[in-house]
Amino acid sequence: MDDIRMIVTDMDGTFLNSKHQVSPDFPIVYEELRKRNILFVPASGRQMTGITKYFGDIENDMAFIAENGGYVIYKNKELFADRLEPTYIAEIIREIRTIPGATAVLSGKKKAYVDTDNEEFISYISQFYTINEKIEDLTQEIDDRIFKIAVYHPEGSELNVYPVLKEFEKYNLEIVVSGKHWLDIMNKDINKGNALEKLQDALDISPQQTMAFGDYMNDIEMLKNSRYSYAMKNAHPSVKEAACFEACTNDNFGVLKIIKDYLDLR
Incomplete structure (x- = not known):
């Protein structure tokens, strides 16, 4: 070696x-x-x-x-x-909301953002996103450099999330299954x-x-x-x-x- x-x-x-x-x-x-x-x-x-x-x-x-x-x-x-183009974020978040059981996290330089009221989920993601904030609506533009959209699904991201969101590759975005329950959306490359x-x-x-x-x-x-x-x-x-x-x-x-x-x- x-x-x-x-x-x-x-x-x-x-x-x-x-x-x-x-x-x-x-x-x-x-x-x-x-x-x-x-x-x-x-x-x-x-x-x-x-x-x-x-x-x-x-x-x-x-x-x-x-x-x-x-x-x-x-x-x-x-x-x-990196910086994810804000124009695409709202459209993607709205599509994520059509997937039963899916929850989105916007991951930014300052902190991560969620708009769910599920305290158990917020507690769970805090081990990965130690600085996080619940906001009213993820489709609204946030004063932060957003790196990626992370999507969680309790029954698995590969089968339940990826087939729905892969269409956003048309915007030159990377759609990748990052774990059993997670999928990440980032800029291409x-x-x-x-x-x-x-x-x-x-x-x-x-x-x-x-x-x-x-x-x-x-x-x-x-x-x-x-x-x-x-x-x-x-x-x-x-x-x-x-x-x-x-x-x-x-x-x-x-x-x-x-x-x-x-x-x-x-």
Whole structure:
């Protein structure tokens, strides 16, 4: 295996276990990565603060890819921030309202926005969107840079949401199933893979020097931009097809096991 200079990992279903916990071994592993000048990069559909909250003081030395590639920072400096065209948002929100059981979240730079009265749902999304606000109507223009529209469906987004919303690809938008219950709508070419490329270019790190881990369809471009690409054992079949290697499940902290093997940590 060539010298690795960057390790990038999805969060939910990949780096975190099913209880959204970090492996207790991570601090030891991270210290070894730091000594070897290997950059650790969490990459998620989550809001930026929904990712950084797991890393405490070391976040100042890390890079983060948030909003499925719509927002990238390195050592607390912004490298990239996208903006979803407000013109399309209202039309898409109205279409989402026609889908029984679907709930929309607008994810912005300042905070995330919902217009549901379902307190249980708001509590649930607060683990991903730690700064959020309930507003009267998501079809009204908001004074914020909106990165994406996230759509939740309790019975699954791939079958219940994607078939209805894929028509909005006509507006040059990316419609991607990002989890069992989630679908994300972003500008075309906004994905974790292109965000990773921006980071690689900025730091002069090649795909051959990159290791990546993922479990769902929104991770595929990121895996393709990494020589050492791993699908979790619990990953969607299309992700396993895209990856070169397989790691054990997120509940067995498969990401850490692979990294420890690479670092020869026992």
